[in-house]
Amino acid sequence: MASSPYPVASFAFTCHPIIGKRRAPMVTGFSSRGPNAVVPELLKPDVISPGLNILAAWTGSGDDIPLYKKNHNYRFPLYDVNRSPARRRHRSADQEEATSWTPAMIHSALMTTARMLDNMERDILDDGFRVATPFAAGAGHVHPQLVMDPGLVYDIGARNYVDFLCALNYTAQQLQQFTPDVAACMSTALPGGPTNLNYSTFVMIFSGQTNVYTLTRTMTKVSQNAEMYNVTVVAPELAKVTVTPTTLKFKKQNKKKSYIDVNRFESSSLVVIEYHL
Numbered sequence: 454m455a456s457s458p459y460p461v462a463s464f465a466f467t468c469h470p471i472i473g474k475r476r477a478p479m480v481t482g483f484s485s486r487g488p489n490a491v492v493p494e495l496l497k498p499d500v501i502s503p504g505l506n507i508l509a510a511w512t513g514s515g516d517d518i519p520l521y522k523k524n525h526n527y528r529f530p531l532y533d534v535n536r537s538p539a540r541r542r543h544r545s546a547d548q549e550e551a552t553s554w555t556p557a558m559i560h561s562a563l564m565t566t567a568r569m570l571d572n573m574e575r576d577i578l579d580d581g582f583r584v585a586t587p588f589a590a591g592a593g594h595v596h597p598q599l600v601m602d603p604g605l606v607y608d609i610g611a612r613n614y615v616d617f618l619c620a621l622n623y624t625a626q627q628l629q630q631f632t633p634d635v636a637a638c639m640s641t642a643l644p645g646g647p648t649n650l651n652y653s654t655f656v657m658i659f660s661g662q663t664n665v666y667t668l669t670r671t672m673t674k675v676s677q678n679a680e681m682y683n684v685t686v687v688a689p690e691l692a693k694v695t696v697t698p699t700t701l702k703f704k705k706q707n708k709k710k711s712y713i714d715v716n717r718f719e720s721s722s723l724v725v726i727e728y729h730l
Contacts, residue, residue, distance in 0.1 A: 567593030
């Protein structure tokens with residue numbers, strides 16, 4: 454390296470790679486699943502990403518590593534998909550490119566560009582034998598190539614989070630642990646409850662007492678060109694979804710427009726429904 458100002462390294466696999474022979478990605482059996490036990494109105498998980506048998510360089514340190522493996526420079530570590538280095542790299546790379554985006558905008562872009570189809574254009578599987586539901590795969594598998602151009606994003610500001618906590622019945626004393634300037638919750642802070650947070654997905658709990666949800670979402674345009682978006686809804690079974698307006702037109706970057714989403718569930722049984730537009 455000292456003899457060349459532009460050193461180049463290369464590596465080769467000694468085994469024969471097999472590409473496209475197995476379905477991927479796939480949700481692992483140990484991956485964390487929903488619904489969210491603390492706030493059911495927030496989707497758990499939000500997305501999935503590479504997290505099992507990822508070839509990575511490592512230092513060789515660690516008390517849980519057998520001595521005979523400590524001199525290896527590479528290994529296939531076992532990670533939970535929500536804590537994997539790959540997912541952390543996705544977030545950090547996105548933040549570097551979109552320096553003016555808020556954390557909520559980055560989170561939205563990751564979710565709205567994720568895919569629920571695998572490398573064979575079929576539904577992602579859960580643990581290898583059943584179709585993954587949103588409570589196993591979230592909004593889908595992250596697609597980094599699309600994250601930087603999501604078109605529209607759902608943004609959430611500090612006041613929105615305060616209203617969200619108020620909808621969860623936080624007291625003024627509890628709120629002041631996060632925002633000392635908040636004296637009390639507003640009675641109309643978040644109409645419709647926690648599920649009306651300006652989030653990228655819709656998670657609703659239908660029961661005999663609640664069969665209709667009227668929700669509002671606000672989109673922020675991050676692309677530069679003038680664009681028009683038409684809504685397409687594939688409603689869950691026994692649910693009827695109406696979106697107004699059905700078309701959103703944006704002329705300039707950073708413009709915001711809202712739509713109203715009315716959800717009716719045609720049953721009296723208790724059920725949790727998740728979907729995203």
